[in-house]
């Protein structure tokens with residue numbers, strides 16, 4: 001976008017905007033798109049947003065919930081949020097939020113997460129008594145942190161941990177965060193590759209107000225959530241609708257139904273018992289435009305008590321490069 005200051009004339013002084021050729025190239029790169037993420041600049045979620053939309057404007061948010069609301073209220077165009085990590089598993093809070101907000105999954109990004117131990121300039125590893133970071137990041141570095149024998153303190157995000165060490169001049173503390181966070185907040189990296197498993201990948205979802213039109217031009221994934229009635233083999237039946245149509249499942253997650261986590265089941269032999277009631281989240285490898293996916297969901301609908309499509313979106317088939325190479 002070019003801006004011109006137009007002086008004088010009958011209409012007075014005003015700023016004029018002109019579209020230039022760069023405004024029209026690859027909107028998929030994120031030009032003129034605002035993307036919300038949870039954390040401060042330098043958080044891994046910001047790196048994921050930039051991997052998805054290299055030219056976007058990233059918008060930091062305090063809480064996961066705020067990123068959802070920012071999209072709903074049109075403050076931003078997209079939200080990027082972590083959903084699972086290769087060593088630490090699912091980020092359950094975001095599964096719950098996917099259901100309580102009605103946004104659509106329009107993409108996924110896989111990011112290689114390389115954790116660094118960092119501290120104020122001049123502070124040595126031996127001087128660190130406590131390490132601050134996001135709980136998932138601390139969990140991913142559990143082995144090395146236990147060896148250091150330091151107190152672990154949870155923070156909202158990895159970059160927030162680095163920022164507070166710098167702003168509060170915490171000379172007894174270290175942070176687990178990204179290379180970018182060390183640069184932004186002026187901390188020294190004491191050790192790279194702090195994660196217990198060198199291949200440490202976090203998968204992020206991209207959310208929008210409107211769904212995208214699913215295609216078949218590239219591999220697609222579809223995410224759904226459903227509930228089932230109590231009964232023998234019901235989950236087996238639910239999963240069979242996919243296997244009967246040769247559809248691979250890539251993920252299954254169950255979460256308690258928070259509004260009614262317990263249900264009462266009366267059994268003539270054993271009396272009344274209370275069981276947990278679950279929501280099942282499934283990702284499968286097919287596009288909603290394919291008849292086999294539509295037929296599988298029509299079949300599932302015959303016995304699911306609730307079924308909702310969270311989104312049908314292109315699978316991230318890109319290679320996961322380490323953070324420094326992004």
Ligand SMILES: O=C(O)C(=O)C[C@]1(C(=O)O)C=C[C@@H](O)C=C1
Nearest residue numbers: 043044045082134136157158202
């Ligand atoms: O704190 C950050 O930097 C985040 O982006 C959050 C988060 C997470 O929630 O799992 C994202 C990626 C890493 O797995 C560690 C932390």
